[in-house]
Amino acid sequence: MVGVRTPSAEVAKAASVESAVVAAARASYGRLIALLAARDGDLAASEDALSEAFAAALKVWPTRGIPANPDAWLLTTARNRLINAHRHEAVKARGMDEILRRMDAPSAAQEPIPDKRLALMFVCAHPAIQEDIRTPLMLQTILGLDAGRIASAFLISPTTMGQRLVRAKAKIKAAGIGFKVPDLDALPERLEDVLSAIYAAFGASFDAVAGSDDCNMSLAEEAIFLARVLVSLMPQEPEALGLLALMLYVDARKAARWGPDGAFVPLKDQDATLWERAKIVEAEDLLVRASKLNRLGRFQIEAAIQSIHVQAPITGTTNWAALRSFHELLLTQRPSIGAFVSYAAVLQAMWQGRSALEVLSSLDASDVSTYQPFWVTLAAAHRACGEEEAAARAMERAIGLTENPRVRAFLLGERSALID
Amino acid sequence: MQFMLIMNETEAERSKRDDPATAGAYWGGWSAFIGAMHHAGIVINGDGLEPPHTATTLRIRDGKRVVQDGPFADTKEQLGGYFIIEVPDLDAALDWAAKSPAASAGSIEIRPVMPPPAAIPMD
Incomplete structure (x- = not known):
């Protein structure tokens, strides 16, 4: 034999x-x-x-x-x-x-293969491509993720996602979008699109609003991988460094987010010994590297905010004044709904419930009607002002907009505490 | 565009309705979800349903009526309720379905409501 x-x-x-x-x-x-x-x-x-x-x-x-x-x-x-x-x-x-x-022709087999992924990233996040398909396109072309998995993560029917990807690829070819890194004058704006597309894979602005940790993290690893690729190809871009740092800070806390019984644990109650030290150290290093390049941007500010949060267990106290300054700085750079709500959450935590309510009521009602973090923060701000009934009503809205069952259970508990 | 959200629950999930230890969280989750849909102004109609053992099934075969107790088929998940919602597209319908307690404790089938057939001659 x-x-x-x-x-x-x-x-x-x-x-x-x-x-x-x-x-x-x-x-x-x-x-x-x-x-x-x-x-x-x-x-x-x-x-x-x-x-x-x-x-x-x-x-x-x-x-x-x-x-x-x-x-x-x-x-x-x-x-x-x-x-x-x-x-x-x-x-x-x-x-x-x-x-x-x-x-069988062994020609060129040993030549190093050039890395054109950076150009491909800029193609996927090109302004001519519809914004909501840029991230799926990147996940499919750079990582080879299948359309079904991407569709599930983005809560889209697999057939629809498949069609949108096909259309986007046809557009790239038909429009003759060049496979190159943009020129220096167009670079900042185009890079912002690439960074946003990567961040969109990670999940929306979560954890920034304490207690509203209700987001889809199913592609977190993929997003971090994409950011690592970007950082390795553009090591001198402070915002790329900032984005990777931001995601590492948040990802480092994932084990502490759920208690032993599976219950949701908000940031302020998390067991910091469960945080992944290596990721936090890496994030801190990235943030220092970024700051040395002297070009501040949205992702560096958001990473700095996360950095203050992870320092709290070490120093024994949260540096709220610094958090407030960074949030104000973020609002000057990027006055998004999420940034306003996060700012209000910080004010509320600083016992400035009235100011928090003012910030929240300045937002357009139609922008926030289905934005869960807004209702969580509104409930907290009302409670800080001793308005328990209004707090319970806001919490009810938050519960109805919550996707994660464990977060829902947590918020139901918070609401019961308000009513009793 | 109108969609029907067909809410399916497991038996274990449905029985939470009747257990005093779990009924509060069960109904709390549902009423908040329904409230959020009403605030968004998307609900056309909707109801929860009594449990499957209250169902009666009728068939007519070879001209004979067959009436049976219970639902048509035994499945792991049971029809627990439904909503008809008016939203711009399937993406929006999926977004609302994901917020329903049934999404994590069962499943939701999302179906477009068929528009009335075009011009049926009446005479």
Whole structure:
């Protein structure tokens, strides 16, 4: 029986090849797509070609072994697939043989593969692309996430998400959006779009409003990965550093957000020993690096706010005055609804309930009617002013707008305390 | 555009209605959710339903009436109630469905309400 592989050995080998393909996909997907699509801007065709290359890898690698440079193998295979697709459809039928024949040419296999992911990020967040599809586009092209998972995270039907992605890719090709990093004069504004698209994957402005930790964190890891890619490609951009720091601060607290019984724990009651020290240290370093570049921006300010929150358990007291200043600074940079509500939450926590109510009542009712953090903060501000009935009414609205069942249970408890 | 939100609950979730230890949180969550929809002015109609064991099912087969106690099918999740809402599109309907207590304790089917068929000749 020498030389005859047992079935279990076959399976083990197949499994290791499969994991090699999966590893290649995770590490290199965006890199390869960016290179393939940079030629003619056809993202859809590039994705098809790359997924065929991955399928070919699953077929070929088990018998011929995993190539020395898997990325180069995949790139060459996908490129040939693209060329074949362009030449004539008839080749498709014997595409696999064709690919295999061409694959034997070991040319260029050891050359480093250039990283064009930065250009691809700017393409995905281009002003010509509808804002709500920029983040999904980035998640799909850079990370290779499937449309169904993206759709679920954004609460969109999978069919609709698929159609929107297809349309956006068609637009990139048809409009001839260039695969390049914008010129210096356009860079700040375009970078802001890229940063916002990454942050949108992370989930909205949460935790900034204490007690309203009600957001979808299912893509937090992906968002942090995207920010890491951006920071590695633009190490001198303080706002990219700020964004990564911000997300690391928030992510570091995730284990403390839920108690042993699964109940929601608001920031002020969290067990700080459960915070991930390594992430906080990294975030602090990033923030220091950013500040040395001397260009303040929204994400650095928001990261600084988080930094003050994580220092509270160390110093034993929250530096509310500093929090207030940073929130005021944030409002001058970016007067969003979330920023106003966060500011009001800080005022309320500083026993300035009346001022908090003034800030909240200055907001447009139609902007806040379904914005849960507004109602949570309004309830807290009313309570700080001794207006328990109004507080209970606001809390009722907050509960009705809450998606996370554990946060809902927590707020129901808060409301009962108000009524009793 | 009108959608029906079809709320499905597990038996365990539905039985929270009747247990004094859990009824407060159960109804509190639902009434807050319904209140938020009313504040947004999107509710056309909606009701909770009595439990499946109160159902009666009728069929006519080969001209014979068959009346049975209980719901048509036994499933893990049971129809607990429904809402008809008026919102701009499916995205908005999904957004509201996610805020419902049934989203985490069961499931919600979201279906467009069929518009009346075009011009039926009356004579």
